[in-house]
Amino acid sequence: MRLSLPGLMLLGGLGSAAALLSATALSQTAAPAPVRYAMDAATMSGMGAMAGGGGGGGLGTVMGMMSGRPPQAVRTLELHHGASTTAPKPQADHFMPKLAGLGPSVRLLPLTREPGGMQGEMQMPKGRLLLFWGCGQHAPKGQPVVIDFAKMAKGQIPPGLFMAGVDLPDDWQVRVANSATYTRWPNDSDGKTVPANASLLGAHRITANYAKEISFNLAEDFMPPLEARTATAPGGGSRLSWGGLEKATGYYAWAIGAKDAGRGDAPTEMVWWASSKQQAFGGPLWDWISPAGVRKLIAAGTVMPPEQRDCTVPAEVIKASGEGLMISLQAYGPQADFAFPPRPADTRKPWNPEWIARVRFRSSTMLIPGMEDMMGGMGQSAAGSEEPAKPRKPKCKGLKGLAERAAGLCE
Numbered sequence: 001m002r003l004s005l006p007g008l009m010l011l012g013g014l015g016s017a018a019a020l021l022s023a024t025a026l027s028q029t030a031a032p033a034p035v036r037y038a039m040d041a042a043t044m045s046g047m048g049a050m051a052g053g054g055g056g057g058g059l060g061t062v063m064g065m066m067s068g069r070p071p072q073a074v075r076t077l078e079l080h081h082g083a084s085t086t087a088p089k090p091q092a093d094h095f096m097p098k099l100a101g102l103g104p105s106v107r108l109l110p111l112t113r114e115p116g117g118m119q120g121e122m123q124m125p126k127g128r129l130l131l132f133w134g135c136g137q138h139a140p141k142g143q144p145v146v147i148d149f150a151k152m153a154k155g156q157i158p159p160g161l162f163m164a165g166v167d168l169p170d171d172w173q174v175r176v177a178n179s180a181t182y183t184r185w186p187n188d189s190d191g192k193t194v195p196a197n198a199s200l201l202g203a204h205r206i207t208a209n210y211a212k213e214i215s216f217n218l219a220e221d222f223m224p225p226l227e228a229r230t231a232t233a234p235g236g237g238s239r240l241s242w243g244g245l246e247k248a249t250g251y252y253a254w255a256i257g258a259k260d261a262g263r264g265d266a267p268t269e270m271v272w273w274a275s276s277k278q279q280a281f282g283g284p285l286w287d288w289i290s291p292a293g294v295r296k297l298i299a300a301g302t303v304m305p306p307e308q309r310d311c312t313v314p315a316e317v318i319k320a321s322g323e324g325l326m327i328s329l330q331a332y333g334p335q336a337d338f339a340f341p342p343r344p345a346d347t348r349k350p351w352n353p354e355w356i357a358r359v360r361f362r363s364s365t366m367l368i369p370g371m372e373d374m375m376g377g378m379g380q381s382a383a384g385s386e387e388p389a390k391p392r393k394p395k396c397k398g399l400k401g402l403a404e405r406a407a408g409l410c411e
Contacts, residue, residue, distance in 0.1 A: 033353045034084040034355070035084075035211040035356075036081075036357070037355065038173070039080075039359040040077065040079075040362075042076045042361075042362050043363040044074050044075075044076065044363075044366075045227070045363070046228065046367045048365060049073055073196065074194075075194045075195070075196060078186070080175070080182070081182070081206065082174040082178065082179030083179060083208070083211040085181060085211060086181050087210035090181045090183055092206060092210075093105040093106070093107055095204070095205040095206070096202075096204060097199065097200065097202030098202075099198065099201065100199060100200060101195035106192060107187075108185045109183050129146070129147040130145075130271045130272070131146075132272070132273040132317045132320075135304075137234065137235045137312055137314065138237070139314040143316070144316070144320070168290065168297075169292035170337075199222070200218050200220070200221050200359075201218060201220075202217065203215070206357075214355050216336075216338040216357060223247060223362065223363035224363065226243070226245065226364060227243045227365070228240060228243075228327075228329050228365050230369040233312050233315075235315045236315035238318055239310060239313075244306070248306050248332065248333060249291045249294040249295070249333060249334070250295075250297065250298050250304060250305060251329060251331055252285050252302075252303050252304065253275040253304075254274045255271075255321075255328070256270070256271065256325065256326050257270070257320070258321070258322075259321070259322040269320070271317060273317045275304060276302045276303070277301030278301060278302065280302045288360035289303075289360075290360070291335055294332045313327070324370075325368065326366060327367055328365070331362060331363045332362055335360050338356070340354050341353060
């Protein structure tokens with residue numbers, strides 16, 4: 001699983017103890033098929049597009065932001081192939097529709113290193129992590145839950161820091177640990193990225209030298225980008241609002257902030273907020289979830305229903321973050337399932353598929369409160385006026401400073 005930028009930032013702040021938790025194991029239903037294929041399609045917009053792949057990010061995105069253009073949404077794919085058989089040099093090829101823009105096929109190969117692994121030893125920051133949750137003007141009584149980084153450094157990981165052990169329907173995974181042979185894409189072989197206008201509609205075929213061929217026709221495509229804004233709410237909170245997506249099955253938001261982050265030996269006070277009605281952070285909520293799983297989480301109050309269009313980050317979260325929050329919003333999307341032979345309509349009949357395949361979709365965005373208007377005004381100057389003397393740039397502060405530094409507004 002590849003974490004979004006807020007997830008990576010949080011894990012970096014929590015250090016090595018949190019790194020052990022970042023690969024939280026998800027509950028897994030039995031998968032009788034000897035061959036399994038998972039295809040995960042994501043759309044990322046807002047600040048998240050700067051960290052995404054395929055057709056976005058980098059210097060071009062920063063220059064566009066300085067001209068008042070928001071970052072272009074990016075699209076990504078993750079392909080996972082697992083089988084119960086082995087081969088000396090396993091490889092697989094996914095032949096895609098022409099409109100996918102990835103050539104005749106992409107090649108899946110075994111892992112040469114664990115994706116998302118942290119290089120080197122990370123030092124646990126000094127200070128505390130404050131956990132808040134729930135939408136509303138003010139945080140409920142009993143919040144925040146305070147976690148001491150010093151205790152985490154000693155291995156005292158508090159329960160509930162990452163959501164784990166949730167029994168979600170259709171939550172089977174294709175991983176190295178549950179496959180005799182495992183290949184994936186992206187990998188280090190071709191350097192391909194998904195174009196911003198890619199489409200997955202049409203025929204797909206997957207061949208491998210260690211498993212039977214898989215083929216299916218996909219009628220679902222990448223989800224549209226999420227559009228979200230923030231506004232100051234009465235009492236000092238921040239109202240997050242967004243335009244709904246037609247095929248969204250539910251929404252989940254979280255925010256990360258910090259005081260005195262990275263300032264020498266100064267204690268760090270990190271803030272982590274989630275939109276759930278109970279203490280539920282990270283884990284499968286950062287991943288793709290089936291519509292059945294989302295419905296279960298909506299009933300539990302963990303995920304917001306698809307008709308919801310706003311959520312207020314409590315005033316206490318804004319105050320505690322001090323130097324600004326980075327907010328992420330995720331829309332879980334549809335899922336397409338395929339198998340050969342197909343599952344019998346009569347559940348009493350035995351079913352022994354040769355292969356099963358699943359395609360999941362999601363759309364996410366990332367924003368910093370107050371940055372929307374600032375980005376729209378960058379790069380503007382009065383026509384015909386002399387260039388004024390450039391004032392000394394202020395120091396970049398907190399999470400908001402990440403975007404301001406990229407745009408050249410601070411140093």
